[in-house]
Each structure stands twice: as C-alpha cells, then as structure tokens.
Amino acid sequence: MENLDKIAELFPMIALIVAVSVGGWVFTTWMKIKNGYPLETSWGQPLHPKTDRESMERIKLLTGENAQLRAELGSVKDRLETIERIVTDEPSRLAKEIENLSYDTAGRA
Structure with a gap:
C-alpha cells in the first residue's frame, strides 16, 4: 500500500x-x-x-526552360554591352568603325 x-x-x-x-x-x-x-x-x-513520373517530367521541363532563359539573358547582356559601347564611345571612332564595316579587306564596297 x-x-x-x-x-x-x-x-x-x-x-x-x-x-x-x-x-x-x-x-x-x-x-x-x-x-x-x-x-x-x-x-x-x-x-x-516521393517523386513520381509527373514530377520528374516537370523538373526536366523547368531545367530546360532555366537553361534557355540563362542563354537568352547572356545574349541580352552582350547586346547591352554593345549598346553601352556605342553610346559611350567617341562619335569619330564609331563613324570609322561603321565605315570599315562597309568595305571588305580589299578595299571594295
């Protein structure tokens, strides 16, 4: 007790x-x-x-889209650099580069 x-x-x-x-x-x-x-x-x-087939497919699609968007972003960055260079360079240098583009290496138009 x-x-x-x-x-x-x-x-x-x-x-x-x-x-x-x-x-x-x-x-x-x-x-x-x-x-x-x-x-x-x-x-x-x-x-x-748990990952099912549908989830794996979605992950693959998103991964592909991510890679595509990264490539597009790289392209946009390259274009932006070119535009920045055009805007900030001296006008005479820009005119000279455009003129050089219109002639080939032999000096012909």
Whole structure:
C-alpha cells in the first residue's frame, strides 16, 4: 500500500514530464516545417518526398526552360554591352568603325 502511495505521488510529475516532452517534440517539428528543414524518421534518417513520373517530367521541363532563359539573358547582356559601347564611345571612332564595316579587306564596297 505504501508503494502505491509513492507511485501516486510521482504520477503528476511523470505526466508533466511526458507532456513537456511531447509538446517540445511537436514544437520543434512545427519549426522545422515552418523553416523548410527536412523531416526525420524516429531513427534520425531524413524523410524524402516521393517523386513520381509527373514530377520528374516537370523538373526536366523547368531545367530546360532555366537553361534557355540563362542563354537568352547572356545574349541580352552582350547586346547591352554593345549598346553601352556605342553610346559611350567617341562619335569619330564609331563613324570609322561603321565605315570599315562597309568595305571588305580589299578595299571594295
């Protein structure tokens, strides 16, 4: 009987420890989800989202589009450099370069 009384006295403390532990776990999981960290299994291994065929196709399309847009951006940067050079160069030098373009190496138009 005396042992049951001791256990009964410890029960609220044990329940409080369990409640705080579960609450802490829920809070840390919520913070991980909120901040974009990967979730983990009970053994500490990361959970990876399942990828299906449709997702893989979409990733391939987006990767291709990304490469195309990067190439286009490079082309636009090259054109912008040319325009900046034309605007900032001296007018006589620009006229000379245009004149040189109109003649081939033999001096003919």
